[in-house]
Amino acid sequence: MKKMLAMLLALSMMLSLAACAGGNDAQTTAAADGTTAAQEETQGATEAATQGAEETTAAGETVEVMSYDEYMAAELDTLVVVEAAVQAKQSWWEDQATVYAQDEDGGYFFYNLACSEDDYALLTPGTWIRVTGYKSEWSGEVEIMDGTFEIIEGESFIAEPTDVTELLGTDELISHQNELVSFTGMTVEAADDSGAAFLYNWDGSGTEGDDLYFNASYNGETYTFTIESYLCDSSSEVYSAVKNLEVGQTIDMEGFLYWYEGVNPHITSVTVVE
Numbered sequence: 086m087k088k089m090l091a092m093l094l095a096l097s098m099m100l101s102l103a104a105c106a107g108g109n110d111a112q113t114t115a116a117a118d119g120t121t122a123a124q125e126e127t128q129g130a131t132e133a134a135t136q137g138a139e140e141t142t143a144a145g146e147t148v149e150v151m152s153y154d155e156y157m158a159a160e161l162d163t164l165v166v167v168e169a170a171v172q173a174k175q176s177w178w179e180d181q182a183t184v185y186a187q188d189e190d191g192g193y194f195f196y197n198l199a200c201s202e203d204d205y206a207l208l209t210p211g212t213w214i215r216v217t218g219y220k221s222e223w224s225g226e227v228e229i230m231d232g233t234f235e236i237i238e239g240e241s242f243i244a245e246p247t248d249v250t251e252l253l254g255t256d257e258l259i260s261h262q263n264e265l266v267s268f269t270g271m272t273v274e275a276a277d278d279s280g281a282a283f284l285y286n287w288d289g290s291g292t293e294g295d296d297l298y299f300n301a302s303y304n305g306e307t308y309t310f311t312i313e314s315y316l317c318d319s320s321s322e323v324y325s326a327v328k329n330l331e332v333g334q335t336i337d338m339e340g341f342l343y344w345y346e347g348v349n350p351h352i353t354s355v356t357v358v359e
Contacts, residue, residue, distance in 0.1 A: 150215065153190035157227075165220045165229060169193050170242035171212045172265055173341070173353065176315040177205040183315070184208060185263065185341050186216075187244040192263030192341065194228040196221075211241030226344040227262060246339045253348075254306050261342050266350070268338045270358075271301035273330050282330040294319045297327045301336060310338065313351040326355040335359035 148166045151159065156167050169186035176183050182200035186193045195216055200208075208214070218232020246267040252258040253268070276284045276299050283299040285291030287309075297312035317323050330336070340352035 148217070153188060156193075156220070157191070159220050161220055161222055163220055164217070166215065166217045167193060167229070168213060168215045168237065168239075170239070170244075171208050171210055171214060172244055173210065173316060174205070174208055175313065177202060182208065184214075185265075185316075186214065187264060188242070192244075192261070192265065194226065194263045194341075194343070195232060195234070196228045196230045197232075199231075199233045207236060211243050213237050213239035213242070224345050225347065249342065250303060253303055253308060258342075258348060259344065262344055264342050266340065266342045268301070268303070268350070271303050271336050271338065273332050273334045273336060274300040274302050274307050275332050276300050280332060282332050283327050297324065299327055299330060301338075308348065310340070310350050310352050311343075313343075316351055317353055323353055323355050326357075327352075330355070330357075 148164050150166050150168055153167070156165055159165050167188075169188045171184055172187050172192075173185045174182065175185065177200065180199060180201055181197040182195075182205050184195040184198060186195060193216075195218070198216065198218070213236070214234045215237050216229055216232045216234045218229040221228055221230040244265045246265045247261060248269060249258060249261055249266045250268050250270065252261070273282055276282060277289060281289075283297050285293070285295045285297065287296075287298050294314060296314045298309060299312075300307050300309055302308070312324055312327050314324075335358050337356045337358055338350075338352050339354040340350045343349050343351045
């Protein structure tokens with residue numbers, strides 16, 4: 086028994102010495118590296134925080150809500166945040182919505198907003214939304230693409246159309262891009278060599294239900310206008326009104342000042358005045 090106890094004590098002392106030696110070696114190695122365990126832990130936390138900050142910057146940190154002027158001054162392909170009131174909805178498809186909106190200073194075109202069908206039903210004219218997305222340009226049309234939105238509180242706002250007839254053919258016209266505008270005293274012109282007052286699609290290749298294209302002149306210059314079928318389909322009053330136009334009639338119009346390789350208004354109302 087005594088021999089067994091002596092052997093156990095000896096073994097215990099050997100294990101203790103080995104542990105101390107190992108600890109001394111680790112401390113020596115850490116000292117050689119100039120870093121203690123505590124220092125390593127602190128350094129690791131600092132590196133993680135720095136990496137997190139870089140990732141936040143790379144992903145696009147929080148952007149303040151912009152005024153219309155600030156939005157227009159922003160570079161293309163940058164993250165922007167704006168607040169505006171819905172004026173009209175163009176379409177919903179596969180959880181994406183396209184919306185015309187406006188505030189007191191200017192108009193916006195939101196293309197492919199992430200939007201459920203239920204939320205799309207809530208986007209009624211006058212409703213204020215905050216949109217976060219990327220400022221983009223497509224064939225001259227400045228828009229916010231691939232954004233997200235939230236409905237915010239605000240008194241319902243429906244824009245009054247701005248008469249831009251006198252601005253047709255001027256550089257100033259584009260400053261009203263995407264706004265609700267009006268054109269007055271325009272004369273219907275032939276849409277093609279056949280003398281038709283309108284065409285299905287820009288080249289006449291379409292059928293009932295497709296976009297309508299028609300021409301109208303002012304001060305001797307002719308401009309092309311569009312009934313965007315996703316915005317105003319074949320059951321709408323304006324669609325029928327354009328189909329009944331006659332060359333030579335004088336008309337007043339309202340619509341959104343869309344842009345495609347130049348001015349390409351999306352018309353929502355046509356009234357024959359003569």
